[in-house]
Amino acid sequence: MALIKSISGIRGTIGGKPGESLSPIDIVKFASAYGTWLRRRGRGPLVVVTGRDARVSGEMVAALVNSSLRSVGINVVDVGLATTPTVEMAVTGLGAGGGIILTASHNPAQWNALKLLNEAGEFLSDADGREVLALAATEDFDYVTYDKLGKETRDDSQTGKHITAVTVMPLVDAEAIKQAGFTIAVDAVNSVGGIAIPALLRALGVRKVIELYCEPTGLFPHNPEPLPEHLADLSRTVMESGADLGFVVDPDVDRLAIICEDGSMFGEEYTLVSVADYVLSHVKGPTVSNMSSTRALRDVTEGHGCSYTSAPVGEVNVVAEMKRTGAVIGGEGNGGVIYPALHYGRDALAGIALFLTHLAKQGMKCSELRRKYPDYFIAKKKIDLTGDIDMEKLCGKLMKAYPEAVCDTRDGIKLDLPDGWVQIRKSNTEPIMRVYAEMRSKPRAENLAGEVTGIVKNL
Numbered sequence: 001m002a003l004i005k006s007i008s009g010i011r012g013t014i015g016g017k018p019g020e021s022l023s024p025i026d027i028v029k030f031a032s033a034y035g036t037w038l039r040r041r042g043r044g045p046l047v048v049v050t051g052r053d054a055r056v057s058g059e060m061v062a063a064l065v066n067s068s069l070r071s072v073g074i075n076v077v078d079v080g081l082a083t084t085p086t087v088e089m090a091v092t093g094l095g096a097g098g099g100i101i102l103t104a105s106h107n108p109a110q111w112n113a114l115k116l117l118n119e120a121g122e123f124l125s126d127a128d129g130r131e132v133l134a135l136a137a138t139e140d141f142d143y144v145t146y147d148k149l150g151k152e153t154r155d156d157s158q159t160g161k162h163i164t165a166v167t168v169m170p171l172v173d174a175e176a177i178k179q180a181g182f183t184i185a186v187d188a189v190n191s192v193g194g195i196a197i198p199a200l201l202r203a204l205g206v207r208k209v210i211e212l213y214c215e216p217t218g219l220f221p222h223n224p225e226p227l228p229e230h231l232a233d234l235s236r237t238v239m240e241s242g243a244d245l246g247f248v249v250d251p252d253v254d255r256l257a258i259i260c261e262d263g264s265m266f267g268e269e270y271t272l273v274s275v276a277d278y279v280l281s282h283v284k285g286p287t288v289s290n291m292s293s294t295r296a297l298r299d300v301t302e303g304h305g306c307s308y309t310s311a312p313v314g315e316v317n318v319v320a321e322m323k324r325t326g327a328v329i330g331g332e333g334n335g336g337v338i339y340p341a342l343h344y345g346r347d348a349l350a351g352i353a354l355f356l357t358h359l360a361k362q363g364m365k366c367s368e369l370r371r372k373y374p375d376y377f378i379a380k381k382k383i384d385l386t387g388d389i390d391m392e393k394l395c396g397k398l399m400k401a402y403p404e405a406v407c408d409t410r411d412g413i414k415l416d417l418p419d420g421w422v423q424i425r426k427s428n429t430e431p432i433m434r435v436y437a438e439m440r441s442k443p444r445a446e447n448l449a450g451e452v453t454g455i456v457k458n459l
Contacts, residue, residue: 002431005030005136007129008316011104011113014057022112024064031068032143033136034100034116037128039073040142044097044119046150047075049090051082051158052102053251054191054216057112061102065114069100070150071143079158081192081216083253084115085347089165090158091121092343103252106225107430109218122344123316162349163200169342171282172353173361178205180360183243185210185259187234189224190217191251193348200349204356212237226250226257226335228265235263245359245366247352254346255335258355260367269294269333273373275351276329278358279339280304285328288321290314291411292423292436293333294376312411313425319344333378376420377442379449383433383456385426390459394424397455420445422452 003012003021010030012022019026039046048069052058058081066076079090084101091099099117107113116124116132124132135141144150167174184206188194194214201209212234213221223230226248238246238259245266246259258266266274273296276287280301287301290313301308311321315332322330322340331338336346339354362369395413399405402422405415412425420439427434433456437449 004431005133007126007133008123008314009100009113009115010136011107011111013110014112015110022061024060027061027064027114028068029139030114030132030136031065031100032072032141033132034098034114035069035072035074036135036141037132038098045075045095046073047077047094047096049077049079049087049094049096049099049117050102051079051087051090051099053083054081054194054218055102055104055109055112055251056218058102058218061112061114065100065102066152070152072141072150073144073148074150076150076152077155078152079155081195082159083162083192083196083349085254085343085345085349086158086162086196088117088121088345089162089343090155091117091119093158093161094155101252105252106250106255108223109220120344122319125316159196159199163196163203165342166200166347166349166353167203169339169350169353171279171341171357172204173357174204176360177356178207180244180356181207182245182356182360183208183210183241185212185234185237185241185243185246186214187212187231187237187246187248188214188216188253189220189222189249189251190215191220191224191253192216193249193251193253196253196349197247197249197352200352204353206356210237210241210243220251224251226255226268231257231259231265235259235265239263247348249348253348256337256348256351256355257335258366260370261365262367264367266366266370268335269376269378270296270370270373271335271351271355272329272331272333272337273297273300274358274369275337275339275354276300277304277373278354278361279329280306283328286325288318288325288327288330290318290332291408291414292425292434294378294438295421296374296376297333299374315346317411376438376440377445378436378438379442379445381435381449381453383435383453385431385433389426389433389456394456394459397459398424398452401451401455420448422448424452424456
């Protein structure tokens with residue numbers, strides 16, 4: 001069992017003892033801390049939007065969260081089964097003071113989490129998150145009397161509003177998509193993507209939608225992280241049905257991966273690259289991705305005569321850098337597209353609409369579009385953490401092994417090499433160390449990741 005507390009929220013496995021897993025006591029404590037923080041902050045109305053993915057534990061967690069918020073005098077608008085970007089947009093759309101998304105994103109079914117939003121529908125800053133953590137740790141809550149309890153209302157309209165907002169974005173051409181006559185297969189891993197994605201595709205004029213695992217039961221048919229090794233069923237469905245492409249999303253629909261018509265992976269890293277290429281062909285401006293994302297975005301951005309900058313891993317960090325630079329598109333290489341013309345949050349619905357417009361206007365097969373972009377290969381390895389790592393000592397050993405590298409320590413350790421890079425960082429969501437290496441060939445990337453993993457393990 002596991003319980004992970006961070007500035008972005010609390011995440012853990014269901015079942016077990018308080019403090020060691022995501023127990024009802026921990027849920028109540030954390031939701032109470034957030035509600036208390038919101039009241040003391042005194043900014044915006046005392047209204048919180050809550051929504052959840054389709055995990056089996058979601059209904060139970062939602063009941064605890066909503067009741068806890070009401071107990072500290074917060075009014076709750078529960079939007080029910082909804083994607084993460086839908087909840088984010090609902091916060092500003094309803095003029096709420098904040099939001100809580102109940103989802104453990106790509107983690108397996110035994111996990112759940114509370115993700116915390118501010119009044120802008122964005123994840124909490126480091127300072128705000130630490131205030132909530134401190135309130136939870138000291139149990140410094142302000143519970144109200146019976147006559148001041150918050151009220152709870154239900155709003156099932158937000159998914160429809162989100163879909164409408166996506167379809168009318170200036171760079172989305174529904175007529176071009178309709179004329180292309182696409183047949184598209186969708187794997188929604190039996191979560192809320194099964195509600196939102198087929199409805200979006202039909203609203204965009206897609207000719208035929210093939211639904212695979214689109215029943216929101218929360219019973220994930222495969223590992224929910226949209227990686228190649230988990231997508232054999234979708235790949236087979238695309239080829240057997242003669243579909244033009246396939247889309248797969250994670251349980252809360254903030255990540256998007258694409259399968260080409262020949263069953264091959266477009267590449268999760270290249271979701272953002274292709275969408276950025278389309279956006280930059282119409283609107284010039286900076287781009288941003290996190291430090292663990294492919295160099296291909298930098299290459300494409302500079303090809304449009306624009307500037308690229310990186311940010312530490314984490315959506316809140318990418319958003320801050322996008323705001324600082326005035327970026328017109330950004331996100332993360334895990335398939336997370338952030339399009340600020342809609343909102344500052346990773347949004348697979350926005351990514352789908354922009355990608356399909358791009359593909360329709362190019363008049364290419366999906367695999368042909370992928371070949372337009374530079375080939376990079378990222379090797380990803382995980383190391384289970386059983387104790388602390390001396391990062392300063394590790395940095396010294398790495399620089400000794402790679403003296404030609406430029407070292408960046410904004411987020412773990414990243415070594416920029418002449419023909420690639422490698423990054424070592426602790427995960428914010430799992431008790432592991434991640435090692436990512438990118439090179440121009442898969443064997444070289446795997447070799448670099450293996451070498452660095454060996455150095456880390458030797459510590």
